[in-house]
Amino acid sequence: MLPDWFAADRHPALPPAPLFNWLCAEGSLTQRLTDAGNDDFRVELLAQEEQPARADEAQALGIAAGQPVWVRQVLLHTDGAPRVFARSVAPLSALGSAAVELNGLGTTSLGHLLFRNPQIRRGPIEIARYPAAWLPRDFAAEGLWARRSHFSDGDLQLLVCEVFLQGWPPAGT
Numbered sequence: 001m002l003p004d005w006f007a008a009d010r011h012p013a014l015p016p017a018p019l020f021n022w023l024c025a026e027g028s029l030t031q032r033l034t035d036a037g038n039d040d041f042r043v044e045l046l047a048q049e050e051q052p053a054r055a056d057e058a059q060a061l062g063i064a065a066g067q068p069v070w071v072r073q074v075l076l077h078t079d080g081a082p083r084v085f086a087r088s089v090a091p092l093s094a095l096g097s098a099a100v101e102l103n104g105l106g107t108t109s110l111g112h113l114l115f116r117n118p119q120i121r122r123g124p125i126e127i128a129r130y131p132a133a134w135l136p137r138d139f140a141a142e143g144l145w146a147r148r149s150h151f152s153d154g155d156l157q158l159l160v161c162e163v164f165l166q167g168w169p170p171a172g173t
């Protein structure tokens with residue numbers, strides 16, 4: 001099953017308000033997770049490698065499904081636990097001048113790179129339920145909500161997908 005991506009305000013079955021607010025928030029998710037934690041935000045790098053582009057990623061990036069792409073998968077921890085799974089994907093030919101920095105990120109948040117460079121523009125946020133099979137086994141659950149958006153500076157073409165794990169956000173954040 002492929003996620004059915006909709007423009008955030010067009011999804012036929014919107015999630016509860018606090019989650020919808022997080023899904024649509026324009027700023028850095030790193031910053032918002034940091035603010036919501038106990039000074040314990042961290043990035044856990046799960047994988048950074050070439051993989052074949054999934055059909056929905058290929059469609060969003062305008063490339064052929066299965067084409068090798070740069071993939072980075074992380075868990076974002078805050079308030080004592082992993083709260084977001086993120087998968088960022090870029091065509092190998094579209095890493096642009098950020099290639100060295102992207103490949104050297106390690107456990108530094110991708111957000112620091114994306115939000116400090118005014119040349120990098122973010123496209124509209126889309127939301128969908130995320131397939132459990134695409135999540136790390138320990139966090140796999142049906143029906144979790146995800147958002148994705150496209151970051152570009154002309155050369156760089158990066159699709160960032162963020163999945164909110166069970167129980168996040170807490171009420172009132």
Ligand SMILES: C=C(O[C@@H]1C=C(C(=O)O)C=C[C@H]1O)C(=O)O
Pocket residue numbers: 027028029030031043072073074076084086087088108109110111112114160162
């Ligand atoms: C795009 C951002 O960067 C975050 C950090 C990521 C990473 O380090 O791989 C991936 C997705 C984002 O949630 C952000 O902070 O908004």
